[in-house]
Amino acid sequence: MVCDVMAAPSLPSLPVHRSVPARAAGERERRPRTRRRLGRTLSRARWREYGRLLEMAVEHGYHVVSLETWLADADASASGPVLILRHDVDQYPASALRMAAIEARLGIRSTWYFRWRTADPYVVSAIREAGHDVGLHYESLSRELLRSGLTAAQAPTLLVRARALLREELAAFSERHGPVRSSCPHGDTRIPGVHNGVLLQGENVADYGIEWDANAAVGRAPLDVWLTDRSSAEGRWKEELDPIDLLIDRRSPILAVVHPNNWVSGAALWCDRIAPGRHGTADSDEPPLGRSALRRVAAAG
Ligand SMILES: [Zn+2]
Numbered sequence: 669m670v671c672d673v674m675a676a677p678s679l680p681s682l683p684v685h686r687s688v689p690a691r692a693a694g695e696r697e698r699r700p701r702t703r704r705r706l707g708r709t710l711s712r713a714r715w716r717e718y719g720r721l722l723e724m725a726v727e728h729g730y731h732v733v734s735l736e737t738w739l740a741d742a743d744a745s746a747s748g749p750v751l752i753l754r755h756d757v758d759q760y761p762a763s764a765l766r767m768a769a770i771e772a773r774l775g776i777r778s779t780w781y782f783r784w785r786t787a788d789p790y791v792v793s794a795i796r797e798a799g800h801d802v803g804l805h806y807e808s809l810s811r812e813l814l815r816s817g818l819t820a821a822q823a824p825t826l827l828v829r830a831r832a833l834l835r836e837e838l839a840a841f842s843e844r845h846g847p848v849r850s851s852c853p854h855g856d857t858r859i860p861g862v863h864n865g866v867l868l869q870g871e872n873v874a875d876y877g878i879e880w881d882a883n884a885a886v887g888r889a890p891l892d893v894w895l896t897d898r899s900s901a902e903g904r905w906k907e908e909l910d911p912i913d914l915l916i917d918r919r920s921p922i923l924a925v926v927h928p929n930n931w932v933s934g935a936a937l938w939c940d941r942i943a944p945g946r947h948g949t950a951d952s953d954e955p956p957l958g959r960s961a962l963r964r965v966a967a968a969g
Contacts, residue, residue: 709934711900718931719770721911725751726774728915735779736801736849738921739880742889749920753778754882756805756852756927760940761791762947763928768798781805781852781882784837785950792845803850803878804841808834809864810856811953820861831867832968835876836961842877844956852882886923893922899930 725732728749735754753771755778757764764780771778779801782792786805796802809830813823834851842848853864868881886894893914896906905911914922929937940948957965 709938711934713933714900714931715766715770722774722776724912724915732776734777734801735882739885749918752921752923754923754925755780756925757782757786758927759929759949760932760937761786761788763932764791764795767928768795772798783807783854783953784955785953788947791947796846802845803848803852804838805852805854806834806837807854807856807864807953808837809867810859810862813859813862820859823862828969829965832965834867836957836965837955838877840955840957849878850880850882851878891921891923892919895922896925897927897930901934
């Protein structure tokens with residue numbers, strides 16, 4: 669099996685098809701979950717759909733800009749409708765390269781947020797060199813909660829420590845990957861109700877070495893539509909929004925939050941989980957902090 673995002677569309681030859689269990693009468697209640705899993709495993713990549721969407725935006729006169737570009741000057745593209753692109757790389761960093769190649773073909777720039785487990789040095793550097801913005805997709809609070817075994821209700825007890833960690837993580841990210849202007853909180857489905865974004869609420873982000881925290885900054889700006897993608901198996905977009913309709917109606921500004929791992933085939937995702945390739949997902953969310961950074965975190969709380 670070739671575990672490569674570029675080779676992923678060759679689904680029919682993959683053995684996962686043969687592992688589909690036969691349906692039994694007594695399995696009726698298990699079917700929806702099984703169907704969902706199978707749907708994701710057998711889902712095809714949607715790169716063509718993504719490219720077509722961007723082409724349509726350009727054809728309809730949209731200025732397609734990166735989130736940071738828009739945050740820096742929301743009026744710069746006031747002469748026409750605006751589509752703002754933000755990418756959260758939650759899994760499978762190689763999928764970012766595939767998506768960035770589509771944007772490069774159309775001369776489009778976007779803003780990319782990487783978790784520590786997806787911040788593959790080659791991928792981050794390739795994205796930056798292609799002219800995109802990069803930043804940290806942080807999860808300092810949820811990661812500390814999971815590590816300490818505390819419940820979501822106990823999250824406030826970790827705020828001081830998690831903020832100190834985030835400050836060090838942002839410095840470490842810049843040191844590894846170059847200057848960073850913004851960050852973006854990651855949501856961890858393992859602890860619902862815990863929002864990493866609270867770490868920078870009421871804080872001066874300049875104290876953290878950045879200019880914007882993505883969600884908070886967007887909340888203060890005049891956004892018309894917030895579009896978030898869904899997985900390849902689910903298809904379409906959250907809240908049943910149809911970007912084609914939005915483009916035809918010239919809605920603006922539209923923020924599209926797009927996860928590249930949601931557009932790869934199910935087989936490619938499974939390969940990444942089972943046997944991550946050269947630019948696959950790492951097995952840890954831990955930031956690469958040195959001893960002095962850890963001492964400062966310990967002193968903070
Ligand atoms: Zn995320």
